[in-house]
Amino acid sequence: MSQDLLKKAAGWAALDYVEKGSIVGVGTGSTVNHFIDALGTMADQIKGAVSSSEASTERLKALGIEVFDMNSVCELSVYVDGADEIDHQMAMIKGGGAALTREKIVASIAKQFICIADGSKRVDVLGQFPLPVEVIPMARAAIARQIVKLGGDPIFREGCITDNGCQILDVHNLKITDPKALEQKLNNLPGVVTNGLFAFRGADVLLLGEEGGVRTLTA
Numbered sequence: 262m263s264q265d266l267l268k269k270a271a272g273w274a275a276l277d278y279v280e281k282g283s284i285v286g287v288g289t290g291s292t293v294n295h296f297i298d299a300l301g302t303m304a305d306q307i308k309g310a311v312s313s314s315e316a317s318t319e320r321l322k323a324l325g326i327e328v329f330d331m332n333s334v335c336e337l338s339v340y341v342d343g344a345d346e347i348d349h350q351m352a353m354i355k356g357g358g359a360a361l362t363r364e365k366i367v368a369s370i371a372k373q374f375i376c377i378a379d380g381s382k383r384v385d386v387l388g389q390f391p392l393p394v395e396v397i398p399m400a401r402a403a404i405a406r407q408i409v410k411l412g413g414d415p416i417f418r419e420g421c422i423t424d425n426g427c428q429i430l431d432v433h434n435l436k437i438t439d440p441k442a443l444e445q446k447l448n449n450l451p452g453v454v455t456n457g458l459f460a461f462r463g464a465d466v467l468l469l470g471e472e473g474g475v476r477t478l479t480a
């Protein structure tokens with residue numbers, strides 16, 4: 262089965278976690294696009310969505326789903342999003358699609374984080390996928406020097422401007438033995454907006470698309 266079909270299976274499986282009449286937190290990416298398509302089939306049964314990116318907002322609206330301003334919503338029952346990597350403790354690397362900051366913000370008000378992914382995303386140790394760090398443009402070089410001191414190799418994602426008007430450094434060759442410690446260290450660097458480690462706010466449920474079907478794992 263193709264990777265996209267595995268993503269699709271995981272995306273559609275997340276529909277089971279959507280409560281009727283609720284506002285749903287929606288992530289970003291190719292796996293989430295399948296979830297949004299699935300959500301479209303129950304557009305008249307939900308109140309709407311809070312979106313983590315302009316791209317997801319556009320897709321949601323095209324399916325007739327109302328998108329609420331994050332500031333008008335206190336709590337979400339679920340937040341559904343993909344991941345670039347997820348480990349056995351349900352910590353993730355996210356941000357391959359550059360939406361990490363809004364993803365972390367929307368996830369922070371959700372009771373449950375439902376991660377949808379194809380089987381290739383599950384890893385023993387995070388860090389094979391370069392860790393995205395969103396930075397204020399004027400701080401980029403200073404942050405890159407600090408990241409080198411932490412043992413990583415930051416590469417500027419040329420041409421990428423986030424929905425927040427910021428830039429991305431993709432950090433290669435990090436050995437992430439303690440995801441929470443690294444998440445905190447990176448957040449402490451002046452000019453870092455967000456880093457793509459989701460260790461403090463990991464997933465609660467992982468729906469993993471595999472050849473044999475969708476496997477459900479819980480934290």
Ligand SMILES: O=C(CO)[C@H](O)[C@H](O)COP(=O)(O)O
Nearest residue numbers: 290291292343356357358360
């Ligand atoms: O964090 C993300 C976007 O910022 C995505 O969830 C992550 O990159 C996975 O993407 P995909 O579902 O396309 O593999």
